[in-house]
Amino acid sequence: MRAHGWHVHAITVFAGCTALALGATATVAHAQAGQAAQVRDLGREVLAAGDGWGAEGAGTTGGSAADAAHVYTVTTWDAFKAALQAGGDAPKIVKVKGVIDPVAEGCASFEAPGYDFDAYLEKYSPENWGLDTDLSGEPADSPEGLRAASAAGQDAAIKVNVPANTTIVGVGKGAGIRGGSLQIKGVDNVILRNLTIEAPLDCFPQWDPTDTATGAWNSEYDAVVVYGSTHVWVANNTLTDGRYPDSTLPTYFGQTYQQHDGLLDIVRGANHVTVSWNSVEDHDKTMLIGNSDSAGATDTGKLKVTLHHNRFEGVVERAPRVRFGQVDSYNNHFVVGEGQSYGYTFGVGISSQLYASDNAFSLPAGVSAAKTLKKWSEAPLTAENNYVNGRKTDLIAVHNAEIPAETLQSGAGWTPTLRTRVDSPRAVPGIVDGRAGAGKVC
Numbered sequence: 001m002r003a004h005g006w007h008v009h010a011i012t013v014f015a016g017c018t019a020l021a022l023g024a025t026a027t028v029a030h031a032q033a034g035q036a037a038q039v040r041d042l043g044r045e046v047l048a049a050g051d052g053w054g055a056e057g058a059g060t061t062g063g064s065a066a067d068a069a070h071v072y073t074v075t076t077w078d079a080f081k082a083a084l085q086a087g088g089d090a091p092k093i094v095k096v097k098g099v100i101d102p103v104a105e106g107c108a109s110f111e112a113p114g115y116d117f118d119a120y121l122e123k124y125s126p127e128n129w130g131l132d133t134d135l136s137g138e139p140a141d142s143p144e145g146l147r148a149a150s151a152a153g154q155d156a157a158i159k160v161n162v163p164a165n166t167t168i169v170g171v172g173k174g175a176g177i178r179g180g181s182l183q184i185k186g187v188d189n190v191i192l193r194n195l196t197i198e199a200p201l202d203c204f205p206q207w208d209p210t211d212t213a214t215g216a217w218n219s220e221y222d223a224v225v226v227y228g229s230t231h232v233w234v235a236n237n238t239l240t241d242g243r244y245p246d247s248t249l250p251t252y253f254g255q256t257y258q259q260h261d262g263l264l265d266i267v268r269g270a271n272h273v274t275v276s277w278n279s280v281e282d283h284d285k286t287m288l289i290g291n292s293d294s295a296g297a298t299d300t301g302k303l304k305v306t307l308h309h310n311r312f313e314g315v316v317e318r319a320p321r322v323r324f325g326q327v328d329s330y331n332n333h334f335v336v337g338e339g340q341s342y343g344y345t346f347g348v349g350i351s352s353q354l355y356a357s358d359n360a361f362s363l364p365a366g367v368s369a370a371k372t373l374k375k376w377s378e379a380p381l382t383a384e385n386n387y388v389n390g391r392k393t394d395l396i397a398v399h400n401a402e403i404p405a406e407t408l409q410s411g412a413g414w415t416p417t418l419r420t421r422v423d424s425p426r427a428v429p430g431i432v433d434g435r436a437g438a439g440k441v442c
Helices: 077-085 117-124 143-158 395-402 428-435
Strands: 007-012 022-030 035-040 071-074 092-096 159-161 166-170 176-178 181-185 188-193 196-198 206-208 216-218 224-227 230-235 238-240 264-267 271-276 279-285 305-308 311-317 326-330 333-335 346-348 353-357 360-362 373-375 382-384 386-388 391-393
Touching (some): 077 092, 117 143, 143 159, 181 188, 333 428, 360 428
Parallel strands (some): 311 333
Antiparallel strands (some): 007 022, 386 391
């Protein structure tokens, strides 16, 4: 036993959270008496062996091995960015205290000189511009050019690259990131935990007159994107539109001024990811696993993702939408609110191998279980032992009976082995609702 303030790292499993491997830091307070006072340190915790695809191979340990020089506590966005950049790929722990916000000064702080939104609306209205030509040929000094320059300013301010061997963790129950975009891109071994993450609000959406027959507003910025990265664990976070739900967004040219993109997208050859014990709330296009039908060169054999013990509430679609990947979704609770917009939960896309079992769905009157699945491409899936409003329901059979034009085939062709405890789907709402989300790390 090390004495006099030295630290001993231990892996501990706490009661009630058998799916988590919890690392503690033990400080020897009374070495002579052999007594150690254990103080839990989320930054030292690692993903448990066997806990989903993130545990494959070497597993996911993030920055748990960081030395004292590479442990940072930050209270501002600038300090957060600096901490992530410091020390390269050496193991690091970045602790977020309070709420950090790269857009605290408002959208106007990103506006390029001369930008005028009213001028943008005037020039590109369907009455003046039409719906046959997009805006890609507009010069730099045009309203579209100035919008693009303004958007570039926001892009540079709110995106941050997360390096390899990093743990980002919120301190206590009130830690969060508002309006930032975490880019986990081309790296290995990252953990993200215990944060309330409010989706970025795109200050400068682009109007595309040619998008559908009536034109559409298109936005940028995912709250979290895992792009070409491996061994990632996203756990115990709350991901939400927060202060800016879609219901508050204005309408221009007869179309919603869309200012949100994804909450958590896993794309472009990303692999071995576990997403667990998160609360995912009030968002439209929530989670893509694979973002293009034409990405087979990078995505085939990759995009292996496990989703378990997450709570999805007020989500319109993509929970997730899957292309190519072997995705294991179990023990999640999907809650559709009375009167909310709802498209589907699981999107079955090209070459996907979705295995969805032991989940619970809470659906209001008038929303059929048939809508929980959406067929985008011919790709067999496994969907078994799922419960809807407390009753065991064959989601594929219900879907095929009610939507025969989109008949789904059963049999994903594989069986998950990287699972820890699998709870009864009857018990899932009670278990997940009380423990999923930021500030509820048990």
